[in-house]
Amino acid sequence: MKLNKIRVSSEATHKLGMLKSRTGLTPNILCRMGFCLSLNEPGIPNKEQYIEDGMEFNRYTLTGQFDTLFVSLLKERCLQDKIYADGDLPEYFLAHVNRGIELLYVRLKSLRDLTNIL
Amino acid sequence: MIFNKITLYNFGPYYNRQEYDLRPRVKNGELCPVILFGGKNGAGKTTIFEAINLSLYGPSSLGPTVTKSSYEEYLFDKIHRNTISNEEINKASVELEFSHIHLGFRNIYQVLRSWKKNGKKIEEQLSIKRNGDVIEDLDRDQWDTLLKEILPPGIAQTFFFDGEKIRKLSGERSIDRLYMVDSIEALLGIDIIKRLKSDLVTYSRKLDKEKDNSLYVNKIDDLNQKKEDLSKNLLMLKQDRAQNETRISWLKSQISLLEEKVALSGGEFSEKYGKLKSEDEKLKVEINSFEDALRDICHGVLPFSLCSDLCKKLTERIQYEQNELSKQSLHNEIKKHVIKLTEEIMHSEEFKSIETKKIDSFCEYMVQASYKILQATLEFNVSTCVINDLSRNDIEKLTSWVHQALNEMPNNVSTLCKRINEAKDNLKKVEANISRVPSEDAIRPLISQLNQVNRDLGAISTTAKKQDEDIKKNEFHLDHIEREIKKINQDAIDSSRFTEKLRLLAEIQEILVDFEDDLKKHKIKELEDTICDLFNQLCRKKNLVSRISIDPSNFSHTFYDERGNKIPRKSLSSGERQVFAIALLWALKKISGRPLPLIIDTPLSRLDSDHRSNLVNIYFPNASHQTLVLSTDTEIDNSFFHELSPYVSHAYHLNYYEDKKMTIGEIGYFWEGN
Helix, strand or coil: CCCCCECCCCCHHHHHHHHHHHHHHHHHHHHHHHCCCCCCCCCCCCCCCCCCCEEEEEHHHHHHHHHHHHHHHHHHHHHHHHHCCHHHHHHHHHHEEEEEEHHHHHHHCHHHHHHHHH | EEEEEEEEEEECEEEEEEEEEECCCEEECECCCEEEEECCCCCCCHHHHHHHHHHHHHHHHHCCCHHHHHHHHHHHECCCCCCCCCCCEEEEEEEEEEEEECCCCEEEEEEEEEEEEECCCCCCCEEHHHHHHEEECCCCCHHHHHHHHCCCHHHHHEEEEEEEHHHHHHHHCCCHHHHHHHHHHHCCCCCHHHHHHHHHHHEEEEEEEHHHHHHHHHHHHHHHHHHHHHHHHHHHHHHHHHHHHHHHHHHHHHHHHHHHHHHHHHHHHHHHHHHHHHHHHHHHHHHHHHHHHHHHHHHHHHHHHHHHHHHHHHHHHHHHHHHHHHHHHHHHHHHHHHHHHHHHHHHHCCCCCCCCHHHHHHHHHHHHHHHHHCCCCCHHHHHCCCCCCCCCHHHHHHHHHHHHHHCCCCCCCCCCHCCCHHHHHHHHHHHHHHHHHCCCCCCCCHHHHHHHHHHHHHHHHHHHHHHHHHHHHHHHHHHHHHHHHHHHHHHHHHHHHHHHHHHHHHHHHHHHHHHHHHHHHHHHHHHHHHHHHHHHHHHCCCCCCEEEEEECCCCEEEECCCCEEEECCCHHHHHHHHHHHHHHHHHHHHHCCCCCCEEEECCCCCCCCHHHHHHHHHHHCCCCCCCCECCCCCCHHHHHHHHHHHEEEEEEEEEEECCEEEEEEECCCCCCCC
């Protein structure tokens, strides 16, 4: 997957800030969790919905050692959604991150809520 | 500049290779500038003139607007036709060698223009050598331009001329209609100013595009406003923060005061209070450590536990794909074996007795059958294979991460969360106990006060923390804006230099207009005087004209007599007008100060003997450091030849041989062998 920089929306950036003060988790980790949460959510995210006007992440600090697993999961999800195409992967990656942050913002009021969203 | 030699090869009436030395020689210690070419009509005098022009200017030697086809036609016609030898001649060339001093260096140039017939077409080639080497610092297609730079064609017009041009110049048409205004301006040095003017216009247009002062001003105002707002905001934040700080320290002192009081009022409660207090501390530390552990887990595989279903599906797919891939490689192996096997059967001794056809069809069947069996499992699509670009190591890692995320994480998290919850519950109880009214009435208000103060401290500490963050953010922002302002200020300074430049440009342009006028006046005056002087030297009637005035706009001229009266043009004879034309050309050459050779082709035809004598005795010897004169035997005849001979470096006789149908140049003049 060709993707080096990931820029989330300004809204997502704001929500990441709030989530950070609630949980003490860094934006990178919050993005990882949001991404997975969105992968688990039914419905295909709208890849045109999110404007890239907020915080920017380096792909490899965001995915870290788990890069292959993140990409494989995204492929699996896109295969299930029947929208798999190599060129579209970066856009769906971004869409899931953005949607995930919103989901996380709603469901994670404190660190202890982790047990409820597993 | 000096022309060293011209070499003609099958050019016009000149058959084969003929070379003419053009260098003026020194005789009796004096340089003789005139090189004389004598020839009767049709012998090829004008051909020499054309050859020099052609080698320098190629197509434009025929005029400013010549088409490629008419140029090629010209070249075609110029190839020598030898009717005697029946030889088909395909190639011709002209080569001019000249020396030119540029930036203090004398360079020898050899310009060779050659062409050959190719069917009805002409292939032309130009080669220029500088000091014997092909020029390397210039592309071939720029060679023509180089020649034009060395000797501008406009200027050459006044240095190479024939009777025709003199006739035109002396005629009724004004000079500007003869396209000579440009060359006259170039010779007088006025064109440089014109070029400078147009260059300056281009430059100022370029500058105009780049400047945009108003933009900077707006931007700076904008940024300064922002900066002011931010600074105010920051100041307020800092004041608030400082207030909070004093309040915090006040609250802290209150707490220790109250705790002291409680301890003093003591008894059973103070002991209990201390215990509860330490338990409270312990629980808080515990909660912190549990939360840290939870965050630690979040850095690991925990996120994947949030999509456990998908993880499961992924492991299933990985297994399926691995299976399929290994099947595929197995199938490839089997295919190889089946092919090998059928080959062995076909070549085996044992089966030789069986009919070949049957064996073949048997083998064919076997291959097809085994392919069919294999085919059933080959529907797997590799292009959407998730693990396609993963190594075995990667796959192992993936599987173990997924395993961890599915099996270990949920338990770990729920245990930790449970512990946090328990600890928080305990903390609540402890805090409730602390705040619970103790047995002794005296302490009760103190305790409730203490609790209140503690709560206040907590609240205010949170606010202070937030304020710290805000202050940091604001400071960062302010720093950013200050840097931006600095940069824009720098840009603005640059742009004011710009404006200064533009102002100077406008001034220079104004000055140039005046300067051009002055220079033109000055040069025209010089030209008027020089022409007048030269004309009177050459003219038979002395002091026919006492003043000549020239209109700077189109270089048309008016003659005045001694009394200052206009002399009508018509009252001058055509011979006198020709003399005037020569005087004009001579004067231009003198004033321009360009050391260029002069070529004059049959200039005397219309003049009477007095004017001819003046030209031969005054003009030819003094016109240039190198003067090529192309003349017939009636123009420079025996007696003129003797008058001119002290200035003649050497002479050629262009002799046309009727029997050979060609011209051969011989050293000497008509009557005089050298």
